[in-house]
Amino acid sequence: MALSPFHLAIPVFDLARARAFYGEVFGLTEGRSSSQWVDFDFFGHQLVIHEHPKTPSQQAAHTNPVDGHDVPVPHFGVVLPWEQWQQLAERLKGFNIPFVIEPYVRFRGQVGEQATMFLLDPCGNALEFKAFKDMSQLFAK
Structure with a gap:
């Protein structure tokens, strides 16, 4: 692709x-x-x-429930290869970056299984980083 x-x-x-x-x-x-x-x-x-100037979503993010977690909205990020995602998670932990949602595997054993993590930049912009072991699952229903 x-x-x-x-x-x-x-x-x-x-x-x-x-x-x-x-x-x-x-x-x-x-x-x-x-x-x-x-x-x-x-x-x-x-x-x-x-x-x-600070936006309303940077002051207090709205959230939607996904797989038992409150996902901040809006957010952005990228889908990384599995190993690169793991390296990024370790890098962020090394910088003592607080996570909104700690790195974990979402939808384990289901369609769309993915590694994910959420964090905020210093201005309150929410970021999500994902990885799929099987990239064909990116848009799977």
Whole structure:
């Protein structure tokens, strides 16, 4: 499956803290930038953090129940290869990043079984990272 990179621009109310978080914690390569925004190579996709006043969802995220957990809405992230997901989970733990939902396997033994974890950036943007041992399960019903 050949994918085209997506472009996502998100609001951050503390550009310096968000820049450090994405650059240092995730180890993302920085691209173009200005005094109000920064581009990152987000696992092959273009993530842009834009300076913006705090949004309602950054103050108090809404949640929906999924597999017994309260999933923050909105959220974004990427589906990684299984081993890369495990490495990222360990990296985040090494930085003592608090998880909204600790790394675990969701829908174990069911259609769509996947590893997942949720966390917040320093500005309250929710991120989810997933992995499937069987990528054919990505859109399985």
